[in-house]
Amino acid sequence: MLTLSIKSLWNRRFVVVMTVLSIALSVALVLGVERLRSAAKSGFANSAAGIDLIVAPRGDQVQILMATVFGMGSTGPGISWTSYKAVASMPAVAWTVPVSMGDNHRGFPVIGTTADYFDHIRHSGGKPLDFARGRAFSAADEAVVGAEIAAKFGYDVGTTIVNAHGAGEVAFDVHDEAPFIIAGILAPTGTAVDRFVLVSLGGFDRVHGAPDTVPTDPFAAALDAGQAAAHGAAETTDDHKQHDDQHGNDNHAGEVGISDAKVRQHGNVHEPDKINAIYLGLVDRSTILSIQRFVTEYSDEPLTAILPNVALLQLWSITSTAENALRLMASAVALAGIVGMVVMLSASLDARRREFAILRSVGATPARVFSLIVMEATLVTAAGIFVGYLLMLAASFMANSALVAQFGVRLAVGLPGLGDWKLMSAILVAGILASTLPAIRVYRMTLADGLSFRI
């Protein structure tokens, strides 16, 4: 029966190829959307791995998550170093990593933190951060860059970089008076960390507390046109004052109200006046709610402690409408592909009545002819799924560099996962079920129906 099906399909190969392509495009779209969705979700979830709580100025938990973990948006007015010490000194707290934000390097977030960041932050199910080259920063003028930044700009250990104020890609306020030397490059993680420039808290504040210097930017020629334009003007003392004043009103809480006097050094530990957030690891995770309550009820300043996973769930619930709409569209396209196949099979039925009658005249039972139609549909759908999967892989391969650069999302290019198998099986079953409609029509045809035509 399989041989007969293949020969019959080959006899109608043009229409069959068109149908296979139609199903393939549907399958590629459905699988692509699903992969994109799961890659974005796992990338987000992996970015917050290892962190039990994030403490930030009081605000919306999704906004805090986006700002502190993904470097998107802001966290509000900042947390005082006193509050940081109060949180860090709690017995249930195993470790803390303070973070300051607000600067960018050629559009990528700059995070001020401590070297503890590299010990405690995890990715992809608990893997520690590894250095592809170099080491963690140990001086205020050293930086560590994520894998994506290093790859995009061709940075290596020893390269000097300059950061700019603000989170946007186009910088109007470049801190070229305080360049950083890259001390280490992180191995790829597939998370937001790949897109971070990490500097010490001292280095972060140094940018805004440093004395005026003649701006020097060794990379001016390589910068984007907008950035290059910003580099063209030297910062003056007035510029700096104006710039720091701006920080007081925006997300750059790490330097809120920062002046030379506000950047203090206590022994070997730099203590800024304010930071943006604190990553927390607990001794015992069962105390998470009591710590959260302590932070919420902290009287010296309004703070929030968010559970990254809970905030992620809220984020997914916000994005679920768009996600569902995307899935619905992809499913509609898949349905259109299958309907196209049913139309192809049904349209050919009249032309093939004689073919089926001949098969029955030589002994094929109605059930055999029924199974011939279903077999053909199975082959067409399976071929469509196979080609669609290859199309999706090719599209993923080609789109990955753009997706990583724009969204930090990398689509897996490899064998199908469980989710892919489920989707492909569902499409195959839908195709087979849909083919029973024309098959039933053929089943009901009488043998005498088709035996009176000439070839």
Place this chain on the structure above:
Amino acid sequence: MDKALVNITSLVQKWPDSRVPTLDISELRVGHGERLFLRGPSGSGKSSLLSAIAGVIEIPPRTVEVAGSDIGSLRGAERDRFRADHIGFIFQMFNLVPWLSALENVLLPCRFSSRRRQRAGADPALTATRLLRELGLGDPALISAAAMTMSIGQQQRVAAARALIGAPELILADEPTSALDEEARSSFIDLLVKECTSGGAALLFVSHDRSLEDHFDRVLEMPELNRAGRRC
């Protein structure tokens, strides 16, 4: 009913939308290995009779028995299986699957009938090739050519080989020579009769052409056999 291969008794058959019967035959017997020629003009019910014997059309129970089976009592799929096992049918229009090769068309009954497959020998493809060769289609290029690319005469031979493969007990031939000239017609009948004889099959051949009568053991006039045909 006796031991005849085909035994027809009181067969009255009407099409669903007709008041007048197409077939009204009180009795017809075809013996094992017999070569019977049924002659009659168009509309005398020849094709309908063959369709009734082959179970292509619905007929009342206990009216047509072939190889001991009551065709009218068999359900659709059973009739299909019975036909594949016991009957080779050469249609007037040949009814080949156009996109299959000559060889694949001949082998079709062996696909659906294990009985025919067993009786076609250890290698049914060899048997099919031999049949085609004996019927004048020995060229390998022709054997592997798609049926739709063949001439009428070639299609007719393929249809005959398909009916003969697996040595069914009964060959029904519905005016398969109508599109051929006299010389080709006679040559084809000779070949067909010879193959039926060597396979031990009975041959029921219907045609309006009197010139073919000499090739058969017995000749029946359809208008005399079919009272419905006489009324027409």
